Amino acid sequence: MSGKVKQDDINKALWAACDIFRGTISADTYKDFILTMLFLKYISDVWQDHYDTYKKQYGDEPELIEEMLKNERFVLPRDASYYALYDKRHEPGNGERIDQALHAIEEANGTKLKDAGKSVFQDISFNTDRLGEEKQKNTILRDLLQEFAKPELNLKPSRVGSLDVIGNAYEYLIKNFAASGGQKAGEFYTPPEVSELIAELLDPQPGDTICDPACGSASLLMKCGRKVREHHGSKNYALYGQEAIGSTWSLAKMNMFLHGEDNHKIEWGDTLRNPKLLDQNRQLLKFDIVTANPPFSLDKWGHDIAENDQFGRFNRGIPPKTKGDFAFILHMIETLKHKTGRMAVVVPHGVLFRGSTEGKIRQKLIEENLLDAVIGLPGKLFYGTSIPAVVLVFNMAKSEDNVLFIDASREFKSGKNQNTLSNDNIQSILQTFRHRINAEKYSYRASCEEIRQNEYNLNIPRYIDTFEEEAGIDLLTVRADREKLKSRLLQLELEMDGYLKELGYGA
DSSP, X not given: OOSOOOHHHHHHHHHHHGGGTTTTSOHHHHHHHHHHHHHHHHHHHHHHHHHHHHHHHXXXXXXXXXXXXXXXXXXXXXXXXXXXXXXXXXXXXXXXXXXHHHHHXXXXXXXXXXXXXXXXXXXXXXXXXXXXXXXXXXXXXXXXXXXXXXXXXXXXXXXXXXXXXXXXXXXXXXXXXXXXXXXXXXXXXXXXXXXXXXXXXXXXXXXXXXXXXXXXXSHHHHHHHHHHHHHHXXXXXXXXXXXXSHHHHHHHHHHHHHTTOOSEEEEESOTXXXXXXXXXXXXXXXXXXXXXXXXXXXXXXXXXXXXXXXXXXXXXXXXXXXXXXXXXHHHHHHTBOTTTOEEEEEEETHHHHOOHHHHHHHHHHHHTTOEEEEEEOOSSOSTTOOOOEEEEEEETTOOSSXXXXXXXTTOOBOOSSOOBOOHHHHHHHXXXXXXXXXXXXXXXXXXXXXXXXXXXXXXXXXXXXXXXXXXXXXXXXHHHHXXXXXXXXXXXXXXXXXXXXXXXXXX
């Protein structure tokens, strides 16, 4: 296959490679193998592409070429490349060789694939009994290596053209694993267009520090960074994140590596129980932008230790034991810079109106004039759930004494099993938000006094009336139509009687 490769071709080839594992192990397990092999194949193809370029430039001078390759942004030891593993695929020990290659890549690249002593591939082992006994395991991994040798998965930059293509492949796989495998503990993969909307709402600027305390694979975080590059032509920003699940943390690190996002810090751990993004005084780091799609209504989020929280995150109230939505919101607010901080968080609708402690927390946030906008999204946007979600926007530098409500629940492109936000849908939301437009049945600027009168209930229908009156019924037209139908029915019955008589069934 020559010329530029298409994203769809890459995606289909990757999804087909999953067939090797189906029926042997669960998608939750084999996704790590597929994504890690994608990572290995991509960096091997980048390395090979650069090697071929230097060979054309300097001729057959292996020592000189090796010296030039030392200037690459990552190092690939010779025996650790995908191609070295592919050449030995028919020999015993595929699992052990792949694990050794990953370890060698980690060691050769220093802190780029490590954080605080934890290695990216620590929770991923190809030499595992989960793939069966040695002979079966070796066969499965041989087939996997062969799948990645397909022309569609020749990922050299000269064919791919952009690192984003690989990031898109990661997103495609994660999306499909989420859609086919459901969700765990209220966690839903953030669709790319929702990440796009949030990044535009927050409008990252050069010099900004950007944080996602529940970063998952880091797609939302990197989308914010990309906006600085797209709108300002600058890479002057820093990305921070924390992720509780070890294998997902590994994926975030690989994703950062592939996207060339070297100015980042992604920590592994439970953000609510053990926040790790701290300054030299062991206090919470403060950021210009904080954004997240945290687990919805997380049970057992750390309620038992919240009262004595050393960071004072819950001084507005302690969220309910079985619903951690406001725990994430309060954590995020405490990590905003005092004058420049802005924040967007995806939450379920219950956050808008549930009472008790959540109502009191909501009241304090509104009285402090921190809440900037409430944006209702359509249902069936998030893979693994059909429930609609809300984006809450907060701004530490807010001056206006009102909250903008947007009902975008009907702003979507309908799909067979999933809805999506089109570019027009996104632009409609953005224009309304940026210009704080009052639009009938779509948006409304509610004063804080109005919200107080509504007892701090933020349920969108309280502020935006989307009721559509049914068209009036013209009784005379209905009567005329009815008479026509009666006449037609009589005519059909007469015709039927004639047919029956012809067939000898007449009276």
